[in-house]
Amino acid sequence: MTSRARQREQAEALVRGHGQIVAELFDVGESRTVAWPRRPQAAALVAQLADPDRGWDAIVIGEYERAFYGSQYAAMAPLFEHYGIQLWMPEADGRVDYQSEHDEKTMTVPGLSSKREITRTSIRVRTAMAAQTREQRRYLGGRPPYGYRLADAGPHPNKAHAAWGRRPHRLDPDPATAHVVRWIFAQRLAGHSVARIARALNEAGVPCPSAADPARNPHRTAAGWTLGTVTTILQNPRYTGRRVWNRQRIDTELADPGNVTLGHTSVQRWNLPDGWVISNRPAHPALVSEDDFVAAQNVNAARGPAPRDGPVLRRYLLAGLLACGVCGRRMESAWSNGRAAYRCRHGRTSAMAPDPARPKNTYVREDKLLPHLPALHLLLSTPAVRARRRTRAGADVTGTASPGEVIAHLREHEITLSRNPTAAALQARATQTAKTVTETAR
Numbered sequence: 001m002t003s004r005a006r007q008r009e010q011a012e013a014l015v016r017g018h019g020q021i022v023a024e025l026f027d028v029g030e031s032r033t034v035a036w037p038r039r040p041q042a043a044a045l046v047a048q049l050a051d052p053d054r055g056w057d058a059i060v061i062g063e064y065e066r067a068f069y070g071s072q073y074a075a076m077a078p079l080f081e082h083y084g085i086q087l088w089m090p091e092a093d094g095r096v097d098y099q100s101e102h103d104e105k106t107m108t109v110p111g112l113s114s115k116r117e118i119t120r121t122s123i124r125v126r127t128a129m130a131a132q133t134r135e136q137r138r139y140l141g142g143r144p145p146y147g148y149r150l151a152d153a154g155p156h157p158n159k160a161h162a163a164w165g166r167r168p169h170r171l172d173p174d175p176a177t178a179h180v181v182r183w184i185f186a187q188r189l190a191g192h193s194v195a196r197i198a199r200a201l202n203e204a205g206v207p208c209p210s211a212a213d214p215a216r217n218p219h220r221t222a223a224g225w226t227l228g229t230v231t232t233i234l235q236n237p238r239y240t241g242r243r244v245w246n247r248q249r250i251d252t253e254l255a256d257p258g259n260v261t262l263g264h265t266s267v268q269r270w271n272l273p274d275g276w277v278i279s280n281r282p283a284h285p286a287l288v289s290e291d292d293f294v295a296a297q298n299v300n301a302a303r304g305p306a307p308r309d310g311p312v313l314r315r316y317l318l319a320g321l322l323a324c325g326v327c328g329r330r331m332e333s334a335w336s337n338g339r340a341a342y343r344c345r346h347g348r349t350s351a352m353a354p355d356p357a358r359p360k361n362t363y364v365r366e367d368k369l370l371p372h373l374p375a376l377h378l379l380l381s382t383p384a385v386r387a388r389r390r391t392r393a394g395a396d397v398t399g400t401a402s403p404g405e406v407i408a409h410l411r412e413h414e415i416t417l418s419r420n421p422t423a424a425a426l427q428a429r430a431t432q433t434a435k436t437v438t439e440t441a442r
Contacts (some may be wrong), residue, residue, distance in 0.1 A: 009062075014088055024409075033069050070110075099372075185234065188299055201230075206225070209229060342419075345361050374400045
C-alpha cells in the first residue's frame with residue numbers, strides 16, 4: 001500500500017460516522033520541513049480558510065509526521081481555531097481540542113519526533129556517503145565532469161541491490177574531450193591567463209562542455225567557452241583521479257525574517273577545501289597529476305589581486321541605472337584604482353577574439369557623474385513638484401536635491417541614465433521623456 005493510500009484509509013476510518021471527506025490534498029515531492037504556506041496544496045487549503053462558502057468545516061490528517069514538522073502545529077492551530085475549523089488526527093483519537101493542555105502536548109511531541117527523524121536520517125546518510133567516498137571510492141552519482149564519461153563498474157557490492165539488477169558506475173576518460181582538459185592544464189601551467197585559454201578554445205572551434213553534451217545541458221546556450229567554464233575545470237580536484245564529495249553543502253535560512261511562520265528555505269553554498277571528503281586512493285584514471293593540479297592553483301593565486309591591509313567595501317551608487325550611449329547595453333560596475341566606475345565592452349568578453357571594427361570600450365568614473373545629477377533632476381522635475389523654499393526677501397527658490405535623493409528618484413520612477421562619451425552628455429530616459437545634461441567638468 002502506498003503512503004497516500006494508507007493516509008487516506010486512516011483518515012476515512014477516523015471520521016467514519018462523523019462526516020465524509022469531500023476533498024483530498026496531498027503535496028507530492030514536497031519536504032515536510034517546508035512550512036504550510038509554501039507547500040502548494042497546503043497553501044491552497046490555507047487560502048480557503050477565510051471563505052465562508054468553502055464547503056467544508058474540518059481538516060483530517062492521515063499521518064501527523066507528514067503534516068506537521070517541528071513547531072508547525074503551534075503555528076497553524078491558532079489559525080484553524082480562529083476560522084472555526086476542526087482538526088481531526090489519529091494521535092488524538094479523533095477531534096483535537098484546541099483548549100486542552102493534554103491535546104497540545106500530544107500534538108507537540110510528534111512534531112519534535114518528526115524533526116528528530118529528519119536530523120538522524122541526514123546524519124546517517126552523510127556519514128555513509130563520506131565512508132563510501134573515502135574508503136570505497138564509490139561513484140555517488142551526478143553528471144560526470146567534462147573530460148570523463150560514465151562506465152559500468154561491475155556487480156553492485158550490496159547484495160540486495162545486485163539482486164535487483166543495479167550496477168554501479170565509474171568515471172573513464174572521454175576520448176572526445178579528455179585531451180582538451182589536459183591541454184587547459186598545460187596552458188595554465190605555462191603561465192597563460194584564463195581569458196587567453198578560453199579565447200584560444202573559441203578560436204579553435206572546440207565545443208564547450210554544454211555543446212559537447214547537450215542532452216545534460218538543455219538549460220544552457222552552448223554559445224562558447226567562458227572564463228567561468230575554464231576556471232571551474234582548473235579548480236576541480238576530481239581530475240587528479242581522486243573521488244571528491246561534499247564540495248558543496250546545503251544550509252537553511254529563514255524564508256522571510258519578517259514572517260518566521262514561512263519556515264526555512266535551502267541555500268546551496270561552497271565548502272572550503274578542509275570540508276571536502278577525498279578518497280584515500282585514486283578511484284579513476286587521472287587527467288592531470290596531483291602536483292600539476294596544485295601548481296595550477298598556485299598560478300591562479302599568484303595572478304590574483306595584490307593583498308590589502310584590510311577589506312575594502314565597494315559601493316556602486318549607480319549600479320543598474322547606467323546604459324551605454326554607443327550600443328544601448330547596460331553598463332557594468334568596475335572597480336578601478338580604488339574608485340567606483342562603470343564600463344561597457346559592447347558585448348565583448350575576454351574569451352572572445354578582438355574585433356578591430358568594434359568601438360572602444362566606454363568607461364566613466366562614478367565621481368565624474370554624481371555632480372551632474374542635481375541638474376538632471378531639475379530637468380526631470382515639473383514645476384508643480386519641485387521643492388521650493390522662501391528666502392528672507394520673499395522669493396521662491398527651487399531647492400537642489402542631493403545625489404542620493406536623485407538616485408532614489410531614478411530608481412523609484414525606473415529612469416535609466418544613458419552616457420554618450422563622444423558628446424560628453426548624460427541623458428535620462430523615462431517612459432515618455434528624455435532630458436540631457438552636458439558634462440562640463442571632465
